[in-house]
Amino acid sequence: MSSPLFPKENITKNTADSATEHARILVVDDDPSLLRLLSIRLASAGYQIETAENAKVALGVMTSFQPDMVISDLKMEGMDGFALFEQIRARHPHLPVVIMTAHGTIPDAINATKQGVFSFLTKPFESKQLLDTVEQALKLQPLHANDTADENWRKRIICRSSKMAQLLVQSKQVAQSNFSLLIHGQSGTGKELLANAIHQASKRSSQPFTAINCAAIPEALLESELFGHVKGAFTGADKRHIGLFEACDGGTLFLDEIGDMPMNFQVKLLRALQEKEIRPVGSTQSIAVDVRVISATHKNLRKAILEGKFREDLYYRLNVVELEIPSLAERREDIPLLAQHFLHKSKNQTDSVNVTGFTQEAMELLITAPWPGNIRQLENVVEQSIALATEPLISEQLISNALRNKPGVLPSFAQAREQFERDYLAKLLRLTNGNVTQAARIAQRNRSEFYKLLNRHHLTPEAFRDASDLHE
Structure with missing residues (x-):
């Protein structure tokens, strides 16, 4: 097998040892063919792989997929590998990052390692070199998912x-x-x-x-x-x-x-x-x-x-x-792990449908909620959702229902804007006693546009007028 990534070599199937088995790796590269090739090679070695075609996508992926290490290309459109590393280090200072490039030089490698990058691979490299680097990085990961006896x-x-x-x-x-x-x-x-x-x-x-x-x-x-x-x-x-x-x-x-x-x-x-x-x-x-x-x-x-x-x-x-000890809102990257933990802990307590996970929308809602009750509240929300689930994946609606009576759920931008518009229009109508012409003038909108806004939010000007005005 030969490729721009791996030179000609005798590739035999390698498997991760027991210390790193099932470790999760995020691979970032804007070249689809190389991204696919690298993913196949690592997956065949026993690792769980998630991919991203650029740095921005990688940061989004990391909100739900919690990698044990990241492998990123250096030269990418927009945010490059070093900039991605800086973002990762700010959020996860102990997460090992390996940067690969076809343009690597010794000064680049020295600079990268000084900044905290675990390793610097220059393309093309042998698959054995890649797998050895991955294994070393995972063994040095201080909070690796597979705890050693020392971490019990x-x-x-x-x-x-x-x-x-x-x-x-x-x-x-x-x-x-x-x-x-x-x-x-x-x-x-x-x-x-x-x-x-x-x-x-x-x-x-x-x-x-x-x-x-x-x-x-x-x-x-x-x-x-x-x-x-x-x-x-x-x-x-x-x-x-x-x-x-x-x-x-x-x-x-x-x-x-x-x-x-x-x-x-x-x-x-x-x-x-x-x-x-x-x-x-x-x-x-x-x-x-x-x-x-x-x-x-x-x-x-x-x-x-x-x-x-x-x-x-x-x-x-x-x-x-x-x-x-930080609040749950200060450690949002832990929410997917905690939610899955509570799911596996609680689903055995019900004879209903076999719940296996959360939809993407449900997980996004979990991540963005403010959690005034912290981890105790999160566990309660997951338990409620499992008890009422009718599908293998917990839906956004189930999570929303469980959060409904909890104060301060963070709305989406669209929901916040809609609520603001409704409150603003109602306030204008109250101030003007339901006078659409005057309210539109204050809002700096013409009457027809203002009426469209009122219709959109189901607001009737007459409802804001005094009873004496209605009889005139």
């Missing part, structure tokens, strides 16, 4: 976005210490999931991980729940109760919604953290405990301190290291 600590966290990649790097680093951590983020972003992952990456992973929502426990019971109580400590205390601190000895205690903890109890928690011992309710004896505390909140604790609602000394005791 974060296997429940579904992501590929650069923000989450940076957060996981920080999380693994701080997991090795015993410092208290504060995770800040909106409700539904997965703060407990991250805390559990940090526990799994720590030296305490073989010991208990226990979570408690401070906002869900009544103030009168919070001390007993965390510190325990002895028999007879209060009415109904007919036996000794072991608190979460003692039960979690040697492990990690996750205090969710720490910002809602009552002021009266904050001083007791501070003392427990400082002294590393707790005193059960009704007891005169303290118990030494070895617990790492990870806390979380969606509130601004600095503001709460200024308002006298949170102790400053407790804040600094809890916040030795602070991690900020």
